[in-house]
Amino acid sequence: SGTTRPMRILHYVQRSAKCGDVLSVISAIDSFCSKVEWAMNVGDKKGEILDAVVLETRPRYVLELGTYCGYSTMRIARLLPPGARLITIEMNSHYAQVAKELFQHAGLDAQDKSAEKRPAGPTCKVELLLGSSSVLIPQLKKKLDIDKFDLVFIDHWKVSYLPDTRLLEECGLLKSGSVLLADNVTCPGAPDYLEYVRNSPRYRSQYFPSQLEYLQVEDGVEKSVFLG
Numbered sequence: 001s002g003t004t005r006p007m008r009i010l011h012y013v014q015r016s017a018k019c020g021d022v023l024s025v026i027s028a029i030d031s032f033c034s035k036v037e038w039a040m041n042v043g044d045k046k047g048e049i050l051d052a053v054v055l056e057t058r059p060r061y062v063l064e065l066g067t068y069c070g071y072s073t074m075r076i077a078r079l080l081p082p083g084a085r086l087i088t089i090e091m092n093s094h095y096a097q098v099a100k101e102l103f104q105h106a107g108l109d110a111q112d113k114s115a116e117k118r119p120a121g122p123t124c125k126v127e128l129l130l131g132s133s134s135v136l137i138p139q140l141k142k143k144l145d146i147d148k149f150d151l152v153f154i155d156h157w158k159v160s161y162l163p164d165t166r167l168l169e170e171c172g173l174l175k176s177g178s179v180l181l182a183d184n185v186t187c188p189g190a191p192d193y194l195e196y197v198r199n200s201p202r203y204r205s206q207y208f209p210s211q212l213e214y215l216q217v218e219d220g221v222e223k224s225v226f227l228g
């Protein structure tokens, strides 16, 4: 019947952001979500913390858990050097479809790995995988020929933060120095995840206080360095 929130974001961006200009797409999403309709993008304030961590880490292999409309995917991708790979996992096919169309508008060379028609190999920076993170994480080494991730941005369902982190460890996808950055550790909160990364001798964890996207509510992101 009517439109969905992701569709309304997409239509606003298609109408008001410059084609091929990823920064104008990012700022169009932020202005829509601050002026017209809230949506669960990491947003501009926490987005600046994300940017700083990406620049500091200079990652070659990045994993994002939870694409939604691709806002943080685009924030990360714009800071990666050519040859870097950004894998983003989304289990909601409608969100994934909207994200793909936003990547196209932004001129981001993104590949839908679930569509076999694209040439094999990492021809592009962003690879969007449709499915559940708990099912896909154990397949990443074989399917995508990835060994370890330098940076993981965790921004999907809060109850999955801890089990998926344990899975990344068990699948040997983290190396000493790998950085985990988790959104929403205060709101909605991920208490079991925080307890784990803050008390495990295998991580050095640091909280960056901020605000919930587009609101005056406290939130923050947790940066945790895997020590091997």
Ligand SMILES: O=c1[nH]cnc2c(O)c(F)c(-c3ccc(F)cc3)cc12
Residues within 6 Å of the ligand: 040, 041, 042, 066, 155, 156, 157, 158, 183, 184, 187, 188, 212, 213
């Ligand atoms: O489910 C989520 N996945 C990923 N990111 C989120 C987020 O950044 C939120 F603010 C929120 C959120 C939703 C409703 C609220 F009242 C507060 C936060 C949810 C998610």
Ligand SMILES: [Mg+2]
Residues within 6 Å of the ligand: 040, 041, 042, 155, 183, 184
């Ligand atoms: Mg979030």
